[in-house]
Amino acid sequence: MSAIIEIKHVTKEFKVLNRREGLKGSIRDLFSRDYKTVRAVDDISMSIEQGEIVGYLGPNGAGKSTTIKMMTGVLEPTSGEILVGGNVPYRNRTKNAQEIGVVFGQRTQLWWALPLIESFRILKDIYQISDADYDEMLKLYQSLVDIEPLLHKPVRQMSLGQRTLSDILAAFLHNPKIVFLDEPTIGLDVSMKAKIRTLIHALNQQKHTTVILTTHDMGDVDALCQRIVIIDKGKMLYDNDISHLKQFFGSYRTLKIRIKGDLKQYAEEITEKLPRCSVSADDEWISVLVDESQTTVMQVLSELQKDYKIRDMQLEEISTEEVIKKIYEEGVK
Amino acid sequence: MNLKKYLTLTRAGIIEALQFRLSFLILVAGNLLYLIVTYFLWKAIYASVETDTVNGMTFTDTLIYLVLATALYGFLEMYLVWEIGRNIQSGKIVLDLLKPMPYRRYLFWSYSGSFVTQFFFTFLPTFIVVSVVTHGAIPLGINLIWFAVSVVLAVVINFSIDYIIGTVCLYTESIWGINIIKQVVVLLLSGATIPLAFFPDNLRTVVHFLPFQSIYNAPLSLLLHANPDWQTVCSTLGLQLFWAAALTLISAAFWNRSLRQITVNGG
Numbered sequence: 001m002s003a004i005i006e007i008k009h010v011t012k013e014f015k016v017l018n019r020r021e022g023l024k025g026s027i028r029d030l031f032s033r034d035y036k037t038v039r040a041v042d043d044i045s046m047s048i049e050q051g052e053i054v055g056y057l058g059p060n061g062a063g064k065s066t067t068i069k070m071m072t073g074v075l076e077p078t079s080g081e082i083l084v085g086g087n088v089p090y091r092n093r094t095k096n097a098q099e100i101g102v103v104f105g106q107r108t109q110l111w112w113a114l115p116l117i118e119s120f121r122i123l124k125d126i127y128q129i130s131d132a133d134y135d136e137m138l139k140l141y142q143s144l145v146d147i148e149p150l151l152h153k154p155v156r157q158m159s160l161g162q163r164t165l166s167d168i169l170a171a172f173l174h175n176p177k178i179v180f181l182d183e184p185t186i187g188l189d190v191s192m193k194a195k196i197r198t199l200i201h202a203l204n205q206q207k208h209t210t211v212i213l214t215t216h217d218m219g220d221v222d223a224l225c226q227r228i229v230i231i232d233k234g235k236m237l238y239d240n241d242i243s244h245l246k247q248f249f250g251s252y253r254t255l256k257i258r259i260k261g262d263l264k265q266y267a268e269e270i271t272e273k274l275p276r277c278s279v280s281a282d283d284e285w286i287s288v289l290v291d292e293s294q295t296t297v298m299q300v301l302s303e304l305q306k307d308y309k310i311r312d313m314q315l316e317e318i319s320t321e322e323v324i325k326k327i328y329e330e331g332v333k
Numbered sequence: 334m335n336l337k338k339y340l341t342l343t344r345a346g347i348i349e350a351l352q353f354r355l356s357f358l359i360l361v362a363g364n365l366l367y368l369i370v371t372y373f374l375w376k377a378i379y380a381s382v383e384t385d386t387v388n389g390m391t392f393t394d395t396l397i398y399l400v401l402a403t404a405l406y407g408f409l410e411m412y413l414v415w416e417i418g419r420n421i422q423s424g425k426i427v428l429d430l431l432k433p434m435p436y437r438r439y440l441f442w443s444y445s446g447s448f449v450t451q452f453f454f455t456f457l458p459t460f461i462v463v464s465v466v467t468h469g470a471i472p473l474g475i476n477l478i479w480f481a482v483s484v485v486l487a488v489v490i491n492f493s494i495d496y497i498i499g500t501v502c503l504y505t506e507s508i509w510g511i512n513i514i515k516q517v518v519v520l521l522l523s524g525a526t527i528p529l530a531f532f533p534d535n536l537r538t539v540v541h542f543l544p545f546q547s548i549y550n551a552p553l554s555l556l557l558h559a560n561p562d563w564q565t566v567c568s569t570l571g572l573q574l575f576w577a578a579a580l581t582l583i584s585a586a587f588w589n590r591s592l593r594q595i596t597v598n599g600g
Contacts, residue, residue: 009589058495069427072427072431073431074427074430074431076593088496093431094433094435095431095433096431097431097433098433100431102427102428102431104424104427104428107423107424107425107428111349113344113349113352113353114345114349114352119342122341122342122344122345124338125337125338125341126338126341126342126432126433126434128337128338128431135361166566175581288374
């Protein structure tokens with residue numbers, strides 16, 4: 001298989017005005033020529049094959065969206081080379097647009113006042129989708145999710161979840177080679193997240209579409225991605241398959257419990273009882289980091305319940321931020 | 334076949350505009366209010382002079398001109414600068430840039446739907462009312478054809494001017510002030526608020542060399558003269574054609590140049 005996206009040593013710099021503080025500073029800023037250069041993306045290289053789902057991770061401001069904007073052709077890289085489906089995206093933006101689909105979690109490309117089906121019809125015409133392909137796609141959608149009630153609903157009346165779902169369907173409508181999903185599950189409830197993951201997975205399987213997914217939710221990554229790229233502060237930290245990364249986060253979960261009394265003291269007791277877990281306490285919670293390859297959360301919980309009256313509990317997946325922290329601490333080979 | 338790609342946007346614009354029934358009513362009411370103010374203002378102006386005609390226009394002439402200018406305004410003004418500015422500030426422009434057609438065309442055709450609805454819902458009714466009330470003061474003949482051609486060119490010129498101003502928003506990342514300046518300049522120098530006949534001679538000469546008078550003054554003067562001679566028709570339409578072509582080229586080039594500089598919000 002040949003690479004559909006080829007990125008070689010790409011760097012993107014922005015010029016930002018150095019802002020001064022206060023009223024006086026703001027007035028002086030009006031005449032200022034004092035720019036500083038911010039390097040949003042720093043020497044990134046990767047190669048993505050047709051049909052892959054790649055999780056593109058990193059904390060806020062890491063340069064994820066900037067990279068995606070360069071791949072879509074909205075931004076021009078300061079240096080380096082990008083090829084998307086054989087095109088240089090920023091030179092052939094319009095041509096490139098025909099081959100890609102985009103969803104930016106916070107915004108919609110749908111026609112706000114119109115029912116979804118009208119948006120689909122407009123997209124059908126502007127992407128020049130043939131009747132046969134269009135019908136086939138709608139049939140496929142129908143088999144994957146129950147779109148009938150959505151089709152005749154104006155987009156402005158949709159819930160965030162329905163709208164995101166519709167936006168994803170719209171992005172896949174012209175059967176693009178690549179779909180960019182920028183935080184598609186942001187702000188959604190658990191069942192909607194699951195629905196959207198299933199949908200993305202199915203579309204990827206059926207249409208062999210390459211999917212580039214940015215997210216802060218490790219659940220998305222777990223459910224969808226075979227491969228993960230992590231960047232932070234514009235630099236690439238990690239590019240490998242997910243099983244490799246599992247050793248850093250996959251088997252860890254944090255169990256948080258609340259017990260009445262002095263938490264610090266209990267934490268020490270628990271540490272003695274559970275030598276394999278690392279335990280810490282703050283004002284409200286006792287946190288137990290459980291390595292699920294060694295023991296299960298349920299075992300730990302029942303162990304604790306023998307001795308303590310647990311008033312409340314929470315279970316937390318390890319977050320991207322923690323993964324990155326761990327990568328920094330332990331390094332990746 | 335290729336035209337379908339664009340006409341679908343026109344269709345969408347029409348459906349979209351029809352969704353908001355209430356805004357139509359408010360628009361009509363607002364225009365009515367403006368017309369009442371205009372009526373009394375010019376009545377006072379004509380009352381203050383002894384003669385029936387001022388600068389070669391009678392009170393009725395002036396009023397017909399201004400009523401039709403207001404009706405034209407209804408569909409020429411498309412608040413494009415706002416739209417571009419808002420899209421830049423919110424970052425939505427990224428999605429529009431990723432449509433498989435140049436942004437300029439995408440915008441133009443997206444707005445074309447509202448030309449159609451505004452024409453039928455504001456201009457045509459006003460035109461008919463004025464025609465009936467003034468007992469045929471508007472000549473109905475070949476001038477209607479010249480007018481139609483002239484309006485199409487006016488739309489193109491106005492769109493290009495808005496597009497140029499919208500492009501400036503890429504640099505300033507603010508809209509309000511720039512848009513207000515643009516509106517005042519265009520409305521005044523195009524003859525939309527005061528007929529050009531009332532301008533001092535020097536200013537009128539200057540205005541004739543500017544593109545703005547091609548937007549309102551040109552179509553309206555073609556409409557209100559029953560049998561304009563060939564020379565007038567040719568020079569008016571010719572000048573409009575020149576500006577339409579020139580401004581289209583300038584606005585497209587300016588946008589393409591500027592787009593390279595954008596730093597679309599967020600990273």
